[in-house]
Every structure is written in C-alpha cells, then in structure tokens.
Amino acid sequence: MVQAKTWILTKHFEGFPKESNFQLKVVDLPEPKDGEVLLEALFLSVDPYMRPFSRVRMKEGDVMIGTQVAKVVQSKNAAFPAGMHVVGRSGWRSHTISDCSDLVPVMPDWPKDVSLSLALGIIGMPGLTALYGLEEVLELKAGETLLVNAAAGAVGSVVGQIAKMKGCKVVGSAGSDAKVAFLKKLGFDETINYKTVGSLEEALRKAAPDGYDCFFENVGGPFSSVAISQMKPFGRIAVCGSISTYNDTDPQTGPFPHMTMIVKQLKMEGFMQSRWEKKNAESLRRLMGWLKQGKLQNREHVTKGFENMPAAFMGMLQGENTGKAIVEV
Amino acid sequence: MVQAKTWILTKHFEGFPKESNFQLKVVDLPEPKDGEVLLEALFLSVDPYMRPFSRVRMKEGDVMIGTQVAKVVQSKNAAFPAGMHVVGRSGWRSHTISDCSDLVPVMPDWPKDVSLSLALGIIGMPGLTALYGLEEVLELKAGETLLVNAAAGAVGSVVGQIAKMKGCKVVGSAGSDAKVAFLKKLGFDETINYKTVGSLEEALRKAAPDGYDCFFENVGGPFSSVAISQMKPFGRIAVCGSISTYNDTDPQTGPFPHMTMIVKQLKMEGFMQSRWEKKNAESLRRLMGWLKQGKLQNREHVTKGFENMPAAFMGMLQGENTGKAIVEV
Numbered sequence A, B: 001m002v003q004a005k006t007w008i009l010t011k012h013f014e015g016f017p018k019e020s021n022f023q024l025k026v027v028d029l030p031e032p033k034d035g036e037v038l039l040e041a042l043f044l045s046v047d048p049y050m051r052p053f054s055r056v057r058m059k060e061g062d063v064m065i066g067t068q069v070a071k072v073v074q075s076k077n078a079a080f081p082a083g084m085h086v087v088g089r090s091g092w093r094s095h096t097i098s099d100c101s102d103l104v105p106v107m108p109d110w111p112k113d114v115s116l117s118l119a120l121g122i123i124g125m126p127g128l129t130a131l132y133g134l135e136e137v138l139e140l141k142a143g144e145t146l147l148v149n150a151a152a153g154a155v156g157s158v159v160g161q162i163a164k165m166k167g168c169k170v171v172g173s174a175g176s177d178a179k180v181a182f183l184k185k186l187g188f189d190e191t192i193n194y195k196t197v198g199s200l201e202e203a204l205r206k207a208a209p210d211g212y213d214c215f216f217e218n219v220g221g222p223f224s225s226v227a228i229s230q231m232k233p234f235g236r237i238a239v240c241g242s243i244s245t246y247n248d249t250d251p252q253t254g255p256f257p258h259m260t261m262i263v264k265q266l267k268m269e270g271f272m273q274s275r276w277e278k279k280n281a282e283s284l285r286r287l288m289g290w291l292k293q294g295k296l297q298n299r300e301h302v303t304k305g306f307e308n309m310p311a312a313f314m315g316m317l318q319g320e321n322t323g324k325a326i327v328e329v
Helices: A052-059 A115-119 A125-136 A156-163 A177-186 A200-207 A222-228 A258-263 A273-292 A306-317 B052-056 B116-120 B125-137 B157-164 B177-186 B200-207 B222-228 B258-263 B273-292 B306-317
Strands: A005-008 A021-027 A037-045 A068-075 A085-088 A095-098 A145-148 A169-174 A192-193 A212-215 A229-239 A253-255 A267-270 A300-304 A324-326 B001-011 B022-028 B037-045 B070-076 B085-088 B093-098 B147-148 B168-172 B191-195 B213-218 B231-240 B253-255 B267-268 B300-304 B325-328
Touching: A005 A095, A005 A306, A021 A306, A037 A085, A037 A115, A037 A306, A052 A156, A068 A115, A085 A115, A095 A300, A115 A300, A115 A324, A115 B147, A125 A156, A125 A212, A125 A229, A125 A273, A156 A169, A156 A177, A169 A177, A169 A200, A177 A192, A177 B213, A192 A212, A192 B157, A200 A222, A212 A222, A222 A229, A222 A253, A258 B052, A258 B231, A258 B267, A267 B258, A273 B306, A300 A306, B001 B093, B001 B306, B022 B306, B037 B085, B037 B306, B070 B116, B085 B116, B116 B222, B116 B300, B116 B325, B125 B157, B125 B213, B125 B231, B125 B273, B147 B157, B157 B168, B157 B177, B168 B200, B177 B191, B191 B200, B200 B222, B213 B222, B222 B231, B222 B253, B300 B306
Parallel strands: A145 A169, A145 A212, A169 A192, A212 A229, A229 A267, A300 A324, B147 B168, B147 B213, B168 B191, B213 B231, B231 B267, B300 B325
Antiparallel strands: A005 A021, A037 A068, A037 A095, A037 A324, A068 A085, A253 B253, A267 B267, B001 B022, B037 B070, B037 B093, B037 B325, B070 B085
C-alpha cells in the first residue's frame, strides 16, 4: 500500500502564515480504479496566489492547493500511461490517486537537458501569465516603456525578458541588490531596489522621465499609487498580483486613482492566465523555443524536501526567492 | 465698443469653492479682426469637471474655463456668419472675440421647438459622454445589468436612458427622494437614494443580486469600493467622474481594488468624450433623433443671470440640480 504525505491547512491564515497553519499528515492511498492513475510528485510549486486563494478555494482541514510535476507510477487510464510526466493540480501531496481530469501531460518533446521543474515556471503557469499579460491584456508594442514590479520573481523576470524581445524599454523593481543585479543580467534597461531607493516616485521618474506606456502589476499597495501617477496618457495596467497586500489583516488603503485614470484615460485590467487556456499548447512551445534559443533565461530557487513546503512557501512570500520558487521532493 | 462681463478665478480652490474664489470683471473688447467673430453668450454650462480641471488648465487671474452656446453678432469669418449659433469653449464670458478655432456650429437643422441650451447637455458634451462611455468603453450589450451613480445628473440621466433603450437592466443611485422619483420616471429598473439607504452594500445587492456587468462611475470615493466588490466576473467599469473627491483638501483613501480586479478579471477604464470627437456629428444626430422620438427625456436645472454663475456652479457641485445645470444669460 502506498502512503501519501500531505500538507493540511489546519487554520485559515491570519496575517503572515505561520508554521502552525500547516500540519503534515500521512494517509494510505487505495489502488487506482478504472480511469485513475497513481502519481508521484517530483517538483511542487509554491506561488503567491496560494495565500489569497486559500480563503476562496479552501476550508480548514483541506490539503493545501497547488500544482506539481508528477510521474505516473501506476495507470488504469490509457491516455496517461505509467512513466508519463504530467502537470496536475493535486495540491501539496507526495502521492495522489487522480481521475486525470486535472492532468496535462508535459510537452511530449520536452528536451532532455531541461529540468521538468520548468513546467511549473517559465514553461508553465508563470511563463504563460507573463506572456498573456503582455500580449493579451497590455497588447505591448515595440518601442513602448514597460514597468514591472516583483521583477525578479517567477512572473516578473519573464515579463521583462519577453518585453525586451519585443523591443521595449523595461524598468524593473525588486527588493534586494542581488535581485537588481539579476535583472541587469537579464537585460532590463533600468532597475530599482524599492527597499533602499528613498523616494520611489523620484526613482520611477528618473528611470523613465516621459512616463510609462504599460505597467505589469504584481505588487499592489502603495507602489501602485506611485506607478499609476506616472503612466502616460492612454497607459495600460495589467493587474496580475498584489503580493504586498496578501498578508494584511486590515486592508491597506490608498488614494482613489479615479482622477488620474480619467485625465490620462488609463485602462486597468485584472486577469488570470486560465482565461487563455486554449492557447496554452502553442504558447508553451513558444516559451520553450525562446528558452532553447537563449532568448529567455531561467532561474529557480529550489528547496529540497517535501517536508519543507511550508518554509518554502513562507520564504517566497517574504521575497527570499530570485526566479521561480520550487520544492524538489 | 462692446463690453464683456467675465468671471475670473482669483484664487485656486481649496476644498469646496467659495464666492471669494471668483471675481466679476468687465473688460472692453476690440473690434474683430479678419478671421474673427464677436460672440454673445446665450447659455453657459457649469460642469463638475471645472473643479478638478481648474488646477490643471488654469492659473489664478484666468477667466473660468467652460463651454457656452453663443450667437455670432459680428463676423469677419465667412464660415461663421452673423446670426449663426455656435458651441464654443470661451469660458465664463458674456461676450467674446474668437478666432473661431474652438467653435462648432450648432447642428444646422436644429429643431425650432428644442432649446439651444440642450447643445450643452443631452445634445452636447454630457450626452456624448454618456453615449461613448456606454458604447466605446463599456461596449454594453442587451440583457446586461448596469449600475450608474450620480444618476440624476447631466450624464447619469442619459446613461440610464440609453442603457434602457439597449435592453439592459439599469440600477441608478442619486442623493434625494426627488431625484430617485425622476429616475423612476425615466424608466430605471432599480433606484437607490444613497444618502438615506443605510447600507449601500445591501441596497446594491438587493437591486441586483447576481451582481453588475457594467458600472458607469461618476462619483468615486467609498461608493466605488462598494460597487467594485459587486461586479460580476469580467465586469467592466467606465470611470467618467469622481465628484465625491473633487473638493478634497486631503485625498480620500480606500482599500486597494487589486485582489477583486484579479479574481473577477475586471476592467476599469478612465475616459473623456473628446477621444471620439470624429464621431460627434453623427452621434449628436443620433441623440437628437432619440429626443425627437421621445426615447430620451431631457431635464435641465436653469439658473438665470450671468452674475449667478458662481452660485450655479457651487450648487451643481452640491447636487442641487436634477438633470443638466445651465445658466441662461
């Protein structure tokens, strides 16, 4: 009999997550029935969205939500034979009995020299988020100036690189000198360490004196108020994340952006990459092509050991990672 | 020699405008030169935008900005012969020497039984604002549910009526029982007196339990936070005005809307009707057609006497008007 290690949300988060919000629980798995498979997790993702969505999509006692790259180790489903690698929404589990409804096979011609963990990052949800935010929401054009914050993160670092490929000027903000150095290595035109910069307003103005055509928003909170005030007329804002507010016990407040939005005729749109799911197969091939051509650089922050998932999650929320935060089982 | 009465902004507004912000000044006008005309104001507009734009487009000592319907009384420009009626951006002036660059002739076949003052309202900028906000920004579709605030105002009252013509459910908010009665007369499906309703949140939910597809925003401030939380997935928000914040000395603050915008994938866009100026001639004919067919009802709040312009302006900012606020010289 196979035993699965699982991480349970024992209590909804109040403020910043604590060790006591999580409990490791070992459960016995049944044999897979017809149509089912047994999965073994290889890599698990920890992502910012898990913090706010824990309230929306989970109740206390549930296994933490999340995506993993897994190997089919036993199969009663011909479409998912033993040995296949899949991306699944199994949550924080080492082993899973799945009816396959949430599984997507890893790209069939996945190159041998590329870690499968990238299917959770640059060739996965964060890469697609960056691509769709730029192409579908912002409709970014060559020659435009783009601002992206949390720029050294899983999404932000891809955003900046794709925008450079599209012939844009890219300004990135991140929270340490090491991250800023990483952004420079990726080819960002201007970089800002928002934690040490003094006046964010002045730094943003100096980085792009004529203002910003597009803003890829991952942070929210006070950063957004400063950024919105420096948009050009007809500027577009893609609201992808709001990590600076996820752990608020009382919601942060800021000035209403309405007058700025009217006078500059700004457009602001919230989005999730799942909206363009039908394009995923083609989009993942494009991302993989750019990676293989050296046009996209990948960076991961790997934590080893399933038992360290809560620590990896909390570290990611504190900005410990440069690039994609991954747990390797 | 013709003398012009003008209203000067003596000092920039701090908080709510006061009588002392304005000064009536009489100036002698020269003879019109080649290409110029002498205008006599018949109707002048007082609009919410004048409050925030006074900071952006005026300096102390300038004549107050604004639009008027005027008659050409003397002409040295063949395109604008004596006797023609025009809409011009002359500001708060009884008489003006104009080089004609800002003048638009009133629709040539303007019906005799329709007051020319409507060229400042339902067949003018506010009507166009309503139309473009609904058609160009929101792309409102039949069967959708629309929320509009300041619904008894110059723009809001047209918004609601056009949305009803398009087969939508319309919920309107206004600040008195008399205004709410006016909205009912216009055919609004649900009406809310936001000043007496107790919980705006509950009132909005009761008016549209499934939420709102579209929100035509004229008010801003705390109303916007409540409204945004009740949008349907993929809801659209046209940000037209923010009258509740125009007289702030310290900017009002509210919770950041980012998480709601992400989870519901909302789109919010600020706009000014001038963006679609090329469509104006056709759009004004459409508005006039609806008016003549009885599909659009007009309501004006007329103040008599050029000397009462500051009072009319301040009254409008306090919500004294139902329908369009106009000054008749």
